[in-house]
Amino acid sequence: MSVIALAGCRGAPGVTTSALALLLAWPLEPGRKMILAECDPDGGAVLHGLLQGTLSDRYGLRNLSIAARKNEFGDAFWRQLIDLSSEDGQQESPRDRLLLPGITDPAEAAGLGPVWKPLAVTFRGIAADYDHDVLIDLGRSGAVGPSAVLAERADAVFVVVRNTLRCLQAAQAGVRALEERVGDVGLLMIDEGPYAAGEVQRVLQVPVLATLPYAPKDARVLSDGADQPRHFTKSALMKAARTASSLLVQRAALRRSPPGTAHPGRRRGDACCAVGLCTLIPPWRRRPETRGRPRPVRQPAPLRVRPRVPGRSAQRRLRSPSTTGSPGTSRPRSPGSARNF
DSSP, X not given: OOEEEEEOOTTOOOHHHHHHHHHHHOOOOTTOOEEEEEOOTTOOOSTTTTSTTTTTTSSSTHHHHHHHHTTOHHHHHHHXXXXXXXXXXXXXXXXXXXXXXXOSSGGGGGGGXXXXXXXXXXXXXXHHHSOXXXXXXXXXXXXXXXXXXXXXXXXXXXXXEESSHHHHHHHHHHHHHHHHXXXXXXXXXXXXXXXXXXXXXXXXXXXXXXXXXXXXHHHHHHHSOOOXXXXXXXXXXXXXXXXXXXXXXXXXXXXXXXXXXXXXTSOTTOHHHHXXXXXXXXXXXXXXXXXSOOOXXXXXXXXXXXXXXXXXXXXXXXXXXXSSSOTTOBOXXXXXXXXXX
């Protein structure tokens, strides 16, 4: 169905951890599969992170370079995938969430030159012929150089950023260079810093399409293979990943559709379909646009100032008679006992 690429910037924004969260939370219909491909030329992190080195390097991207020289790329691709969909207590795995591990040594990236273009063609064929979704982890440097063909042929490209000053400053140049190469891009924001999504969008001039929470304890389960806490699938990170995955699918579908195509709940020619906003509006909030009817302007309510009234305790003190003085006289008060009203 969709080929989506995730890219990063300097400062380790968490591209691989976000990609794993999306892989495990991706909405899948019966018969469909989700494939995550680690295509970072600087080296992958899943084999020795989430999988804790249990599979060494028997599977992965480097084996495809040998298959490409032997013209056996298509058959070898499916043999390199690892099943991540099995759950505890489940006898048979559905094999619907698959991983293509990346290289373990950055020096091996020099031998992957003949792999990137056939891999991009394979991803497009999987999405078109098998009706599967493909998520590409480009890391920090995969969007430039020979591996940039994966981003150019993807349906949508998203840059993973953290809303910190250090990461935003590092992402500015990378986002501009990526836009010049592939066109429109979106942002997947990790909510770690003090800046809101609107401020990040204003600084980078790119829309923030989805947000993931900053949850180090849950993220270590995916990045370092830490023990999975109870109700991990219901954690804030995985809930946000499910929401983000739906938004990424909608964005990719919008980019695949021809210009002027009407989307569900809207009419052809509406302004939102031209700029891609209708897919970001929930179905229950979509309304047909009113034609020829000006939108009413609400006037601000007048400011009401209420006079300050003494409290009940102060009123009782002022009205209480003196116990030593004559009837009708007030009890003497010491300086500073009365409040200023």
